[in-house]
Amino acid sequence: MSDNLFLRGVILLGFALFMFKLIVTGQIQQLVAPKMLPFLYFAMGTLFILSLMQIWRSDDKKQIACCGCDHHERRSPFQSSIVYVIFVVPVLTGLIFSNQVLDSSVAAKRGVQLSGLSGGDSSSDDEFFAQLFGNEIEEVPIEKREKVDKNQLEKALLASDKVVFTKENYLEALEIIHNNIEHFVGKEVELTGFVYREPDFVKEKAVIARFVISCCVADASVYGMLASGKQLNSIVNDEWVKVTGIIKRTNYKGNVLPCIEIKGINKIKQPNEPYIYDGSL
Template sequence: MSGNLFLRGVILLGFALLMFKFIVTGQIQQLIAPKMLPFLYFAMITLFMLSIIQIWRSDNKHMVCCGCGHHKSNARFQSFVVYVIFVFPVLAGFTFSNHVLDSSVAAKRGIQLGGMAGSGTASDNEEEFFSQLFGNQIEEVPMEKGEKVDKNQLGKALLAADKVVFTRENYLAALEIVHNNAENFIGKEVELTGFVYREPDFAKEKAVIARFGISCCVADASVYGMLVSGKHLKSIVNDEWVKVIGVIKQTNYKGNVFPCIEIKEINKIQQPNEPYIYEDLL
């Protein structure tokens, strides 16, 4: 009994230390949205306290254990299986490096263009793809300091600016504004940063410059970006991070018209320390 309590305490301590490691190294921002950090702090402290209690109980000389020996072998095997289930994620978290979501994940999550309906309208799958791709259903976007983007003010600022610059703070709102008001932005210069993603039927001169948006954690991540085109893309492969400068045009894809950046200049860049953008559900 005391051995089991001690092992349980060590496992709980392992989970607490794993959370601490993610926070200290900054890797936690690749797993959850900043608004979830208070819950992580609470869980880490709680697990640490429970681990200390379990380890202390394992050394309690007054604990009574049944020594009748009924079903010992079966119980030991079940305990071993349960402990392995909990120990494995702790060891994996300390052993393996963190992986940033890329285009392969985007494809596996169903970001594929379906066939066009006979009426000339987009299919349900295609509508869902472009809803994610262009962010046209995002209601409000968080600023880094917890402030919300005022889309009316942002729209006026983007229209008045000589260049539309997409930043981490305005990314989703700016995509929505440009997509829903594309005719007002045609011919305007734009700057966009993200990773390169191509649908299977895209030519080498076409791609999507995108970023993953997270609501709570990587499990709910979606892709947001814009179509781009130009001969500069021929030497760029999927998942490379680039900064694109170009002019907003319109393009026809499978019977639908969408805003598209005609590239004037493209530069490969290092993946940002904070590759994701964060949505606010509150």
Template sequence: MENNHDLGFQKFIRGIILVGFTLLLFKLILTGDITNFIAPKMLPFVYFAAAVFLILGILQIWRSDSKKELDIYCDCGLDHSGKSSPIKSLAIYSVFLFPVLTGFMFPEVVLDSSVIKNRGINLGTASVQAEQTETTESSAETKTEKTTATQEAKSADDMYLEGLLNSDKIVVTDAEYSKITNYIEMNLDKFEGKEIELVGFVYREPDYKQDEMAISRFTVSCCVADLQVMGTLATGEAAKNLKNDEWIKVTGTITKTTRNEQELPLIDIGNIEKIEAPSDPYIYVF
């Protein structure tokens, strides 16, 4: 009977942990802080996980009060009583309780430039786009269809490029951040001299000059585990007084520079405006 009581208590604790994870997910969803950890496209999976955790948690709590005894009969000669050390059980359940408790106790923190010291910053984005859009031919039957699709994509790309080149000022929005910066980098000669408006936070490498900085953004594909830092170089006298992590809106002219034997866009700063950090500072790459 004592073993059944221990087993019932353990089921109760498991149920509490599952319900705790459910409440933590609900809290993040209701406050909107969930997007500090995952991309919006992953939200349906979070909803599903929260529902499953809630159901399993309720079942575990309900079963913990069951009066039925579990008897195991076999001739193996081993003890199936399931006895375990209280300290061992506490250590195991603490592993699961800790993230639940800290999730409620501590506020969610948006990443800042300190992350770049470990992850590095990508000043060139064309290679990233190439990896994401690269396709392979799998069979002779689909070759024609893929060729047609490629031609249509190129036509759409040409139209988009023409639209950017014909605009008086290129305004880089969050929704098209990766797309626009990729087009500029891959067609840098065509964009030289164009006016551009860009929002991001300030970051400087140790070897940057006083009037140099990278206008940076965090990009997320699935969750913060695959987070990357994208930056566009900028230079100008107005950059000297800016500190890392300050959010700015920069208007300037696109020029080019060479860094690590790679040609990169460089913004010749015309105007800088300090702004508040956006409520959702990440760029989501789909």
């Protein structure tokens, strides 16, 4: 019994250390949105305390028997090993290996699930483009993003000759442009993101995209703008670029979408914070 308590304590400590590693290395930003960090701190502290309690209780001399009876169902050594392996393996892999940023392969899989670009009907195509190009960004309450006033941003963008996407205005700017394409045609634009292509795209066409996270990577969605130009010929999927160009109107599979006619493109390093956090504090 004492050995089981000690092992349980070590497993809980392992989970706490795994969370601590993510926080110290900054890799936690690849998994959860900043607004979730207080809950993670609380969970880490709770697991640490519980692990110490389990380890302390594993000392037979410190255990207090309620009635001298064994209330625990006895398992075979094999059953016990399987149960512990289920918890030990995730802890070890989390401590040993690094996290990987979501890339175009994930975007393709999630796109296929939403869309039906591969043999789907028009209604599923509409759903895909709404997800990919921000047609229904309004489904995410604007009020959660306190850093940007949507009305003021819309007035500023309409009055400006150049649209510059930032982490703070990314979603709102996409929505405003998509809903007012006729007012933005001909305006200069600057956008940073990773390159993503659908299977039917030619090399001169791509989506300059970012993953947007509300709470964690499990709810990550892709938002971006179509871009076209010969400069994309030498750019492969997942490369990060800063694109400048002119906003044009294009039609793709019956959908009228804004498109960047590329004038200049520069390869850049992947940002330390590659995701856009919706509702971040």
